[in-house]
Amino acid sequence: MPFVYDDLEYFMVREIPVKRKRLAEEQMYHLVTGLNGYLGLSIKLMENPHASPLHIGSGELELDNDGVYQAVSRNKSNPVIPGSGIKGAVRTFAEALGPCCLEGNCRNDLLLCPCCTLFGTLGFQGRVAFTEAVSTAELKTAKLPLPVRWGGKNQGGRRFYWHDNCESWVHSDIGSVERLEVILPPAEFLTTCYFQNLRDEELGFLFLAIGVPPDNKFSLKLGGGKNRGLGSVTISTQEIILSGNNRHASLTLPPALHDNSNLIKNTTAAYLTSLTPSELSQVQENLVAFQKESFRKLSPQELKQRFMDRAERQEGRKR
Numbered sequence: 001m002p003f004v005y006d007d008l009e010y011f012m013v014r015e016i017p018v019k020r021k022r023l024a025e026e027q028m029y030h031l032v033t034g035l036n037g038y039l040g041l042s043i044k045l046m047e048n049p050h051a052s053p054l055h056i057g058s059g060e061l062e063l064d065n066d067g068v069y070q071a072v073s074r075n076k077s078n079p080v081i082p083g084s085g086i087k088g089a090v091r092t093f094a095e096a097l098g099p100c101c102l103e104g105n106c107r108n109d110l111l112l113c114p115c116c117t118l119f120g121t122l123g124f125q126g127r128v129a130f131t132e133a134v135s136t137a138e139l140k141t142a143k144l145p146l147p148v149r150w151g152g153k154n155q156g157g158r159r160f161y162w163h164d165n166c167e168s169w170v171h172s173d174i175g176s177v178e179r180l181e182v183i184l185p186p187a188e189f190l191t192t193c194y195f196q197n198l199r200d201e202e203l204g205f206l207f208l209a210i211g212v213p214p215d216n217k218f219s220l221k222l223g224g225g226k227n228r229g230l231g232s233v234t235i236s237t238q239e240i241i242l243s244g245n246n247r248h249a250s251l252t253l254p255p256a257l258h259d260n261s262n263l264i265k266n267t268t269a270a271y272l273t274s275l276t277p278s279e280l281s282q283v284q285e286n287l288v289a290f291q292k293e294s295f296r297k298l299s300p301q302e303l304k305q306r307f308m309d310r311a312e313r314q315e316g317r318k319r
């Protein structure tokens with residue numbers, strides 16, 4: 001018997017009142033006066049002695065002869081890094097390198113922070129996008145038994161982790177174990193970062209957040225298991241293509257500028273000089289922290305002691 005709708009409510013879920021907000025003038029897209037173009041980026045996993053495998057989880061649990069493991073994200077059979085994951089990681093670093101809100105919390109159109117105007121927030125589309133990063137060669141994967149990720153209260157702010165060799169975590173005999181599928185170094189991925197209508201200092205801010213300016217290079221962390229020595233990557237620019245101002249409005253495409261040797265330096269300088277002295281000192285402090293080659297290798301005993309200390313503290317809190 002066919003199903004008969006006997007009530008209009010079946011058709012209507014709920015009417016949600018939508019009120020379009022007026023955007024500030026400088027945020028209107030038809031006023032495209034800034035820089036448009038794309039960056040060809042290479043993402044390399046850190047290699048020995050600080051070898052850092054990469055776990056970009058697919059969210060799926062899979063099964064092999066040794067049990068359940070968390071699989072990496074794939075397109076067909078090839079491991080890939082989804083563009084949203086790269087953008088998220090870059091935004092995390094950007095939030096620490098500018099006068100920005102945390103996690104896109106700006107709601108006032110007239111007063112969006114640099115991260116929300118660049119990467120977007122609720123009701124405001126970002127002007128930067130990354131494509132799925134694919135590998136240039138055959139990738140090797142492995143399933144690493146690592147201590148399970150732990151909770152712990154966020155005290156506010158963001159956590160950034162040191163770059164660390166993950167070896168000390170594998171079979172470290174602490175707590176329970178989860179098996180993560182990882183991509184092993186050496187590995188290189190290529191992605192394209194498209195940007196539109198950026199001011200010079202905004203492009204500089206983007207360069208700074210991906211860690212490429214010659215004076216301010218640093219490596220980022222990407223994916224899962226960051227606190228267990230995974231996900232250290234270095235991003236570099238392979239090509240920078242500017243397509244000129246307002247090309248969609250004029251329908252004329254100025255010749256691409258292939259020589260961008262000073263673009264990174266100049267735009268980054270423009271960004272840094274746009275900051276107030278107190279903002280600048282905070283940004284510089286964080287840059288120094290990110291640049292610090294503070295690779296630490298904990299002995300298994302130290303690791304175990306750490307876990308026991310924490311278990312004790314948690315036990316204490318519960319009581």
Ligand SMILES: [Zn+2]
Pocket residue numbers: 100101102104105106112113114115116117121
């Ligand atoms: Zn914001």
